[in-house]
Amino acid sequence: MPQFVTKPNNRQLAFDETRLSVYSDRLLEGLETLNKERLIRSVISKLRREEVTSEEISNAFTMAALELVSIEEPNWKFAAARSLLTTLYKKAAYYRRYKSYPDEPYGALFPLISDLVKKGIYREELLEYYTKDQIEELAQTIDYRRDLLFDYIGLLTLTERYLTTDFDGHVMELPQERYMVIAMYLMHKEPVEKRMELVKESYWAMSNLYMTAATPTMSNAGKKVAGQLSSCFIDTVDDSLEGIFDSNTDIARLSKMGGGIGVYLGKVRARGSDIRGHKNTSSGVIPWIRQLNNTAVSVDQLGTRKGAIAVYLDVFHKDILAFLDLKLNNGDERMRAHDVFHGVCISDTFMEAVEARGEFNLFCPHEVKKVMGWKDTNGRPLGLEDFYDETLGQGAFRDKYAEAVAHPLLSRITVPAIDIMKRIMKSQLETGTPYMFYRDTVNRANPNSAHGMVYSSNLCTEIMQNQSATVVEHEELVTKDGQTRIVISKIPGDFVVCNLNSIHLARAVPAGVLDRLVPIQVRMLDNVIDINNIEVLQAQYTNSQYRAVGLGTFGLHHLLALEGIRWESDEAVAYNDNLYERINYLLVRSSMELAKEKGYYPKFHGSDWESGAYFNHRGYTDGQHEGKFVTTAEWKELQQEVQQTGVRNAWMFAIAPNGSTSIIAGSTASIDPLYDLLSYEEKTTYKIANPAPDLSDKTIWYYKTAFNIDQHWSINMASARQRHVDQGQSFNFYVRPDIKATDFLDLHIHAWKAGMKSTYYVRSRALTIEECESCSS
The missing domain is CATH 3.20.70.20 (Anaerobic Ribonucleotide-triphosphate Reductase Large Chain)
Known part of the structure; x- marks a missing residue:
């Protein structure tokens, strides 16, 4: 057992085992089923040197908790996350030079923003559009207790991929600050009289994990030296050199x-x-x-x-x-x-x-x-x-x-x-x-x-918007004021841009917040269009003409398990139909309300939105497909409003794969079934066990895993959703390597006949497939 503990400031204290007990109580607060003595024994077994650092003790707690994660005791992943949080809090306090306390682990927001703007890490807009008093007011909105929503792998992913670091690689941001900076940046061009409330609303949506922003937005919003905010692009190549x-x-x-x-x-x-x-x-x-x-x-x-x-x-x-x-x-x-x-x-x-x-x-x-x-x-x-x-x-x-x-x-x-x-x-x-x-x-x-044709999709098969090739019209030498230039004239094509975020179904639906959530998500997506600076001009132009967005979802299997609905059932198909119709109704209504405020997209005239055909083609107005959550009368009223007012966005609904951001939120990816009850994330020297979300004696019966599910039921659910999704779905097939050719062909024919617009990967346990990071949302 250690004799001494060395603090970050090189101060040395005598090792006190009772402090391990106090710290364990803090980690396990609210996790009553977990055994404190097991944790402490495992921690002590890892502290074999006479002199240890406080960081080594924190790491020992983290690793001890991770080793205890199992299907029977999945909540150790939250204990491990709390230990990692402690390390994050201490590092942030050390590098930002403030005191961190268990009941007040965050430092002041304004010094963080002003310091990182001065260093060229944050964008100047964060100080140009917000006063010190406003930033301090927003800091009061930050709720550090929402950090407890993360499990270990989610918090680790957020830390390694998204939190802002200084130029030496030191993590400077804490999780709630990342969400607040994203909210501030996405809302900075909103009118001053409503800006603060919209920032708070965006923060509410993200920090409660009711939604996630796409990886480019999560990574780059508010940062100066990073990339742009859109997820994916689609180019159409002209047949010329x-x-x-x-x-x-x-x-x-x-x-x-x-x-x-x-x-x-x-x-x-x-x-x-x-x-x-x-x-x-x-x-x-x-x-x-x-x-x-x-x-x-x-x-x-x-x-x-x-x-x-x-x-x-x-x-x-x-x-x-x-x-x-x-x-x-x-x-x-x-x-x-x-x-x-x-x-x-x-x-x-x-x-x-x-x-x-x-x-x-x-x-x-x-x-x-x-x-x-x-x-x-x-x-x-x-x-x-x-x-x-x-x-x-x-x-x-x-x-x-x-x-x-x-x-x-x-x-x-x-x-x-x-x-x-x-x-x-x-x-x-x-x-x-x-x-x-x-x-x-x-x-x-x-x-x-009426304005074009869709030729193909994007990297993840969920974006489906009008495309056309950019064509070089002519080149010429132009001399003006003694300066000669080569001027190239191009006719811009429709170069597709997709801007994404996603609803966390398993949190937002049980909490009953969809009506509040979808409008702020649409506004966030729409603001990306105006804020983003895309180097390829035809992409920037297309983005401004159609203002297309792609709201998606994840956590479907997680939600079905919480609701006690089996994947392979007519109940699941009907549930998908009703849920996604409700989301689509809120989505179209939100875009229409935004059009009232800011104007409809430039190419609205001639569209199915203007003619009302969008609603008729989907059976929303004929009374024969009346949904559980939306009536025909509500659809008809919305149809009339859209025809009169317009919508802000030409396309609105696209279900991306969102692998990494669903991990952050601690849920199942996209519309996919659960891969395994206990999966593992490989690190350099160890593996992290990741149990199914909300795994319990009740939910385990509804977590039939992907390779054991009849894929025809997955197609049936995707078909029910597709009527409500104006773009596409990143839909994966999960097949065994020994699948018969006739059975595999039947899946493809079923998908086509069921009206699916695309299928994404064919996943087999024999394959290792790289995830699409860009569309993660």
């Missing part, structure tokens, strides 16, 4: 600031196509994807990890077969790109051909434009990728596809559709990808189809 290389540059610029990127390559000509009339000269899309792969590796995200890029290609593109083999570990390495993710844009006609075991034709988009001669109203050439089926079973795409098939001069590759599907499934089981993007389903539900 300038378009391809400009796109690569834009992607690199966004990647360095921490953005996840989706890239649609369906307009780029196929291998063997002509270039300026010279036949068989194009090398196709694969070399350009390999170039993007190099960009992902070489332009990392703020020095923390390699860039995250997903590339999408249409299933009817001539290069699709080579594309599907991109991430396989065998074959020609010159045709591989292991560091990007890939997704396939699927048409209804393809899935029908798969079911019928029919043939399917692959075309080069460049040749289609040249041979078929289709043009839009402005005389611009169109390809197959520019059409979709407006109704199920009939529409423009299948008509154009039939025309292309019948044209004698248009070259094509004809293959059994099932062979393409086999290649897709083989890659999914080996690598987890490609993602599936059901383009007809997506575009039929697009509330802004």
